[in-house]
Amino acid sequence: MEHSVSPIGSEKESFDFEALLDEGIRIDFPRKGEIREGVIASITPDQILVNVGTKSEGVITGRELESIPKDILESFDVDQPILVYILDPEDQNGNLVLSYTKAYEEQIWKKAEEAMASKEAIDSVISGYNKGGLIVDFGILRGFIPASQIALSRRMDVSGESPEQRYGKMVGQPIRIRIIEVDRERRRLIFSERQASSETRESLKQKVIDxxxxxxxxxxxxxxxxxxxxxxxxxxxxxxxxxxxxxxxxxxxxxxxxxxxxxxxxxxxxxxxxxxxxxxxxxxxxQDDPWLGQVAKYQVGQLVEGVITRLTKFGAFAKLDDAFEGLIHISEISDKRIEHAKEVLKEGDKVTLRIIKIDPANHRIGLSVRRVDSMAYSEMDWDTLMADLDSLTEE
Incomplete structure (x- = not known):
């Protein structure tokens, strides 16, 4: 009879191969771009080791370590669970390279999408500005509020030519906003303060009036x-x-x-x-009132020449020059009692008048016929006469 002879060690090798195959099936090999939950194994100034369920621990180091916000990094502790992003399942040194920032950022993008879908109002703080509007932080992402989406009540305080003049004083102010656009590819987050505001046009009008x-x-x-x-x-x-x-x-x-x-x-x-x-x-x-500048050449008590333009029951109007027309009240036309200005005057008459009142607020000049020869203005008339004579002498 012929007996088959098994090669030496074949049973052991078969067992090892099956064990390895079985173990390989059980090992969940990391894939690039995958986000996993891990546990911090150790923290040093140069790296963070994270257990993500593989044979060897993954590492966060270099730029990825530096990109973690300081407040978050200081909150890390050994055995703390965190989410990590698989950058490279095995680099040239055989290391599993991880990123906390990318995993956290992915979470923020998801939150942004959920917040936009739910139209949830978000409380934030204005962190900056540019010529087009305001900048706010959303987690580790930065978002933009176009000027057209700033609440009307806030825009009431906007003034100046430069972005700094218009928006500089708003930095650090709290703001309630709503996400209106999420674009991961272009890394765009657009917010609206107006859509998160409950202000109405009437309430804003009242605020302006108050x-x-x-x-x-x-x-x-x-x-x-x-x-x-x-x-x-x-x-x-x-x-x-x-x-x-x-x-x-x-x-x-x-x-x-x-x-x-x-x-x-x-x-x-x-x-x-x-x-x-x-x-x-x-x-x-x-604006400057031109009447005040033009009437400065006249003064109360001055004698002027005028042309009667209109007659009424209460008096007459006389034009002094192209800019001024004054009123002669009926009581200032004659020393005698009259019922109508036409008893003494007629339109077109050229008469000598005395200015008895100048009212800048109402742009009115009061004139008088009967006070032309009044002794109350004799001293003024004398001074005027002397001034006229002096000017003639100089000529």
Missing amino acids: GLTEGEILTGRVASLADFGAFININGMADGLVHLSEISWDHIRKPSDVLQVGQEVQVKVISVDKEKNRIGLSIRQT
């Missing part, structure tokens, strides 16, 4: 025009009225003679009615 002070000068924009005046928008929130009489020092027939919708203007707050939510504004009071 903060106004009569006499202050503001910059506004013409929102609309009517026959009786112009509505000026302040801070994008509230409209105030500039009455026709407060638009210009010059006489105008309608607001569109000097204004157009969208035009930026300086306005002075002249009245605030908080009960009716009304704001009275003036454009002309932000």
Whole structure:
């Protein structure tokens, strides 16, 4: 009979191979890009070893160690569970290379996606700015709030030409925001403060009105025009009225003679009615009053020549020059009692008049016929006569 002879050691080798195969099946080999939960095995200044269920421990070192935020790194302790990202299952030295930052970042991206889906409001802090808006932190990620998405109440305080002037003072301020865009590929996180805000236009208008002070000068924009005046928008929130009489020092027939919708203007707050939510504004009071400069050549008591332009029951109007017209009250026309100015004067008459009143606030000049020869002004008349003679002598 022939007997088959087994090679020496074949049974042992078969057993070892099967054991290794079985062990290989049980070992969960790490894959690049995978996120695993591990346990910190040791911490040194140069590296962190993490047990992730493989034969050898994974290592966080170099730039990956440096990228861990200081506050998080200081909170690590041996035996603490953490999530890690597999950068390389086996580098050239046979090490399993890990990253905590990438795993943490992945968690943050997932939270961002969940927060956007749920429309959850998030409390954060303004950490910076650029020319287009504000920057906020979301975990270790940075997000952007475009200027158009900043709450109207915050935009009320924005002024200046440069980003620093507009947004610099906001750094460090708390802010409630909502995520409106998540783009991992472009690493974009876009937030909106407006969508997280409960403010209404009426509440903002009330806030503007409550903060106004009569006499202050503001910059506004013409929102609309009517026959009786112009509505000026302040801070994008509230409209105030500039009455026709407060638009210009010059006489105008309608607001569109000097204004157009969208035009930026300086306005002075002249009245605030908080009960009716009304704001009275003036454009002309932000400008020098030309009448005051022109009337400076006249003084009370001065004799002037005028032309009668209109006659009424209460008096007559006389034109002094192209810029001024004054009123002669009926009581100042004659020493005798008269019922109507036409009893003494007629339109077109050239008469000598005395200025008895100058009212800068109301742009009015009071004139008199009967006081032309009044002794009350004799000294003034004498001084004027002497001045005229001196000027003739000099000539």
